[in-house]
Amino acid sequence: MRALDMKVIRDLWHLRGQVFAIALVIASGVAVLVMSLSTREALTNTAEAYYERYGFADVFAGLKRAPESIKHRIEDIPGVQTVQTRVVRYATLDIEGFAEPVMGQFVSVPEGRAAALNRLAIRTGRTIAPNRADEIILNEPFAEAHGLTLGDEVVAILNGNRRKLQVVGIALSPEFIYSLGPGALLPDDLRFGVMWMGREALAAAFDQQGAFNYVALRLSRGASADSVLPALDRILKPYGGIGAIARKDHLSHWFVMNEIDQLSKMSKILPTIFVLVSAFLTNMVMARLIATERTQIGLMKAFGYSNLEVGWHYIKFVIVIAAVGIALGLVSGAWFGKLATELYAGLFRFPLLLYKASPSAFVIASAVTFTAALAGTLGSVRRAATLAPAQAMIPPSPPVYRKSILARTRFGRWLDQPTRIIIRHIIRDPIRALTTVGGIASAVGLLVLALQWGDGLNWLAQRYFFDAQRQHVMIGLAEVQAANVVHDFEHLPGVLAVEPLRFVSADFEVGTITHRGALTGVVSDARLQPIFDETRNAVIEAPAEGLVLGTRLASKLGVEIGDRVWVNMLEGRRPQLQLPVVDLMQTHIGMPAYVHLDSLNRMLRERPSVQYINLLVDARAEAALYRELKALPAISAVMLRQAALDSFYDTLAEHLLVYVTMFTVFACALGFGVAYNATRIALSERGRELATLRVLGFRRSEISYILLGELGLLIALGLPLGCLAGYGLASVMATAFDTELFRVPLAIEPVTYGQSVLVILGATAISAALVRRRLDRLNLIEVLKTRE
Amino acid sequence: MSQANVTLEAQGLTRVYGTGGVQVHALRGVDLALYEGELVVLLGPSGSGKSTLLNILGGLDQPTAGTVQFREHTLGRAGDAELTRYRREHVGFVFQFYNLIPSLTARENVALVTEIADNPMDPATALGLVGLGERLDSFPAQLSGGEQQRVAIARAIAKQPDMLLCDEPTGALDSETGILVLEAIEQVNRELGTTTAVITHNTVIGSMADRVMHIANGLIANIEHNSQRRAPSELAW
Numbered sequence A: 001m002r003a004l005d006m007k008v009i010r011d012l013w014h015l016r017g018q019v020f021a022i023a024l025v026i027a028s029g030v031a032v033l034v035m036s037l038s039t040r041e042a043l044t045n046t047a048e049a050y051y052e053r054y055g056f057a058d059v060f061a062g063l064k065r066a067p068e069s070i071k072h073r074i075e076d077i078p079g080v081q082t083v084q085t086r087v088v089r090y091a092t093l094d095i096e097g098f099a100e101p102v103m104g105q106f107v108s109v110p111e112g113r114a115a116a117l118n119r120l121a122i123r124t125g126r127t128i129a130p131n132r133a134d135e136i137i138l139n140e141p142f143a144e145a146h147g148l149t150l151g152d153e154v155v156a157i158l159n160g161n162r163r164k165l166q167v168v169g170i171a172l173s174p175e176f177i178y179s180l181g182p183g184a185l186l187p188d189d190l191r192f193g194v195m196w197m198g199r200e201a202l203a204a205a206f207d208q209q210g211a212f213n214y215v216a217l218r219l220s221r222g223a224s225a226d227s228v229l230p231a232l233d234r235i236l237k238p239y240g241g242i243g244a245i246a247r248k249d250h251l252s253h254w255f256v257m258n259e260i261d262q263l264s265k266m267s268k269i270l271p272t273i274f275v276l277v278s279a280f281l282t283n284m285v286m287a288r289l290i291a292t293e294r295t296q297i298g299l300m301k302a303f304g305y306s307n308l309e310v311g312w313h314y315i316k317f318v319i320v321i322a323a324v325g326i327a328l329g330l331v332s333g334a335w336f337g338k339l340a341t342e343l344y345a346g347l348f349r350f351p352l353l354l355y356k357a358s359p360s361a362f363v364i365a366s367a368v369t370f371t372a373a374l375a376g377t378l379g380s381v382r383r384a385a386t387l388a389p390a391q392a393m394i395p396p397s398p399p400v401y402r403k404s405i406l407a408r409t410r411f412g413r414w415l416d417q418p419t420r421i422i423i424r425h426i427i428r429d430p431i432r433a434l435t436t437v438g439g440i441a442s443a444v445g446l447l448v449l450a451l452q453w454g455d456g457l458n459w460l461a462q463r464y465f466f467d468a469q470r471q472h473v474m475i476g477l478a479e480v481q482a483a484n485v486v487h488d489f490e491h492l493p494g495v496l497a498v499e500p501l502r503f504v505s506a507d508f509e510v511g512t513i514t515h516r517g518a519l520t521g522v523v524s525d526a527r528l529q530p531i532f533d534e535t536r537n538a539v540i541e542a543p544a545e546g547l548v549l550g551t552r553l554a555s556k557l558g559v560e561i562g563d564r565v566w567v568n569m570l571e572g573r574r575p576q577l578q579l580p581v582v583d584l585m586q587t588h589i590g591m592p593a594y595v596h597l598d599s600l601n602r603m604l605r606e607r608p609s610v611q612y613i614n615l616l617v618d619a620r621a622e623a624a625l626y627r628e629l630k631a632l633p634a635i636s637a638v639m640l641r642q643a644a645l646d647s648f649y650d651t652l653a654e655h656l657l658v659y660v661t662m663f664t665v666f667a668c669a670l671g672f673g674v675a676y677n678a679t680r681i682a683l684s685e686r687g688r689e690l691a692t693l694r695v696l697g698f699r700r701s702e703i704s705y706i707l708l709g710e711l712g713l714l715i716a717l718g719l720p721l722g723c724l725a726g727y728g729l730a731s732v733m734a735t736a737f738d739t740e741l742f743r744v745p746l747a748i749e750p751v752t753y754g755q756s757v758l759v760i761l762g763a764t765a766i767s768a769a770l771v772r773r774r775l776d777r778l779n780l781i782e783v784l785k786t787r788e
Numbered sequence B: 001m002s003q004a005n006v007t008l009e010a011q012g013l014t015r016v017y018g019t020g021g022v023q024v025h026a027l028r029g030v031d032l033a034l035y036e037g038e039l040v041v042l043l044g045p046s047g048s049g050k051s052t053l054l055n056i057l058g059g060l061d062q063p064t065a066g067t068v069q070f071r072e073h074t075l076g077r078a079g080d081a082e083l084t085r086y087r088r089e090h091v092g093f094v095f096q097f098y099n100l101i102p103s104l105t106a107r108e109n110v111a112l113v114t115e116i117a118d119n120p121m122d123p124a125t126a127l128g129l130v131g132l133g134e135r136l137d138s139f140p141a142q143l144s145g146g147e148q149q150r151v152a153i154a155r156a157i158a159k160q161p162d163m164l165l166c167d168e169p170t171g172a173l174d175s176e177t178g179i180l181v182l183e184a185i186e187q188v189n190r191e192l193g194t195t196t197a198v199i200t201h202n203t204v205i206g207s208m209a210d211r212v213m214h215i216a217n218g219l220i221a222n223i224e225h226n227s228q229r230r231a232p233s234e235l236a237w
């Protein structure tokens, strides 16, 4: 082996602590990058393969009821390849041993053969046999949640008739990767399940013989949904079409894509921080190494080593440091990636999973990190390479310290000598001090970012499940009914208060901007589900006329209070009206548009009608209420607030735990790496000075104070900055993860800052303790004998 | 000796340090020639410009004016690459502070240079020449000052340079160790015929040279020819 390579190896071994500390930081960045890239790739590939194999459709449309005979008109739309008509209905279920009512979404499938589109991935059992009216196939997550297996019976109230259905198969579908009950935020497999029934049987149960109320299309290659949607809407309009959507707006697909999108964003924002910090750290260590090896550099040049060879020599250090970090990062990233993918696979229940440690992720991560580390150290290496040999041989003159403010102010005079040493040292090399402060701040910031997600969810839960929704139960009626149906519910057991609600699908239009959403009709003086504005933290009274828009919808449409919006309702007589915006409200969920229930009914030119009924319930009578609800025929949905809240926390808690753990590990690595390097470099630079002080009679604790006091001061600066950085990062993330369905709130609790600060303090304390141990073993003779 | 070939010739060398403010004239027009195989000692008070001269002769530094001619190399306005090649092919350096690479063993410190040389000797042979054949695998920290300096000499001569330039090689050593080091230099000069220039403060050392150049105030004040070189072992101070 060449002598210079030997030098690289020995020097690196000598610096192993620092090399390892930097490698940890690099590894963290690489791990996040590999994790997010490979998980994203796995999810994308898996979803694509799943969609392809099971014929996930391109366009979807719901309607009231249309004769099967119009199917050929849909087939004639240019660009349409395959048309699948279906019957889809909600119904309540009575699951034995489960007190609460359960909702089922019944979807028709052809009997005895595979569907043209949206085919089922049968996990066990079989498809529906022809002419069997009582067979169903259950969605796997629902079946598992209730422990239902082949041969079990499920009782459903189909259009008012109590029916016993037999489970003949358990399946998954690309349409319901993410299955949400009506009005739910997150999947709740106990209280909502998708189930498939033969087309004939389901049509018969809901009076839809020879008709359909849902259609899915596969487009021919190259055809665009943009041209098909309006044509489809035109055909379905007379049959109560509520607006066709393209695959990109399909809820299940949207959630999967949103998850992938979040991974993409994470793969950009987080590794950037780590890579930047590690570039600074590598530079810090290399600058110091080059400073100590000044004369050696001069010597190599005196022997005839060229600038290039000297530069290359130091670049090898950077390469090795980066390589160690990258190797660690690739391994842990692949591991985290597998963990995250499995987590998603569990959440989405893909029947197939295409995870392989992505080579492109490895290559990207390695290239980015190498480039950053090299770019960061280029300055130092260049200085080393171009150092004039005669200059290099002269030891650098003692560093110039300035008297500065310390000597002049009263504060300065009050400081003791060791503290002066600390402050002068910081002032002398502000870049390095800033690197340390910045590194600590990033570590705290990352931790704040991770921990505040919990805060955000709590905040969201409080606003959404308590402030905005005060009802215990929300009932969905199978059909719109006259307003006096409300009284039927007042007499149910335990019901303390009732309040009606109505949703009507609608397109909102301002100029060229359109948004497909819904109008929510609320009553005057609503108490159970009022219009709740999160900014004012108060209820807004429903206006007699006009709209109250969510701020997100208002900004999408580009309107303010006083502007007018075209509202094209997609139900009933499909009125098209221009309504004024009378107020705005802030919410993190969805893009609501509120009107008064009375004005909504008036606009539809219907007698006072309702479709949803909110109940306030006495907890002691819950069981009795549930029993009655299970038997009520006209109900298609029962939503329980507590259940929704539980599933909100259950689903997110698992996710959160993985991410918070990951972030804590990475943030600690960052804090440790930065603090350790800063102190080790200070020790190497000032070993002589400190040893001299020891010779002069300073105690160990006193010289520790000088060295670690500096670190302490920098950390003290870094911690509050880190809290600020955390706030900044959280708001960047909140902006990055802003979607039409939900926004991430920025609601950081003080305790989150406290926890983050404590954790990073702990990580830096470990590095300080390690350096302190070295300091205690400082060999005075050795240090003074060697010449810098 | 006078009919020997000139190895290196310098003319009108000046070196001014510092631009703008205070200017230090370290060399004020030095002319000199070094002959093949001779051993020259440069003597002079501190600050007289000895190191500056040697650095320029060895291609470590550029003169402000004047030229240095070494075979086909014309130093003076040579670029960095040219100087590097010159040092690499022709010059060996020894410094007052041995400047060994602390993380490399004696053998590896020598190998550092032989690896980039055209016609080097084996590092072990070079170390044998300076009497350190037994200490090949010692690290600098495990060697005494004199031993370290001898490693430095081995490192300088291992590539079989045409010139060996030593800047106060005994400056940091006691007289006994200093003599060992000088013996190593003298032996290399005698056995390999390497043109050698040694800077020293110590007038006694002058008597081991073929010629002694007295430097004062940035100029060569006078040159002494010794009819007889004395062996380092006969020296004492």
Ligand SMILES: Nc1ncnc2c1ncn2[C@@H]1O[C@H](COP(=O)(O)OP(=O)(O)OP(=O)(O)O)[C@@H](O)[C@H]1O
Pocket: B017, B018, B024, B025, B026, B044, B045, B046, B047, B048, B049, B050, B051, B052, B053
């Ligand atoms: N880099 C520099 N910048 C400014 N002045 C310098 C520099 N190097 C040397 N000098 C000045 O040039 C003059 C000659 O210096 P040089 O090092 O050649 O002396 P020297 O004869 O080797 O002295 P010594 O015996 O002390 O080593 C001195 O006055 C010195 O101060």
Ligand SMILES: [Mg+2]
Pocket: B050, B051, B052, B167
């Ligand atoms: Mg000198």
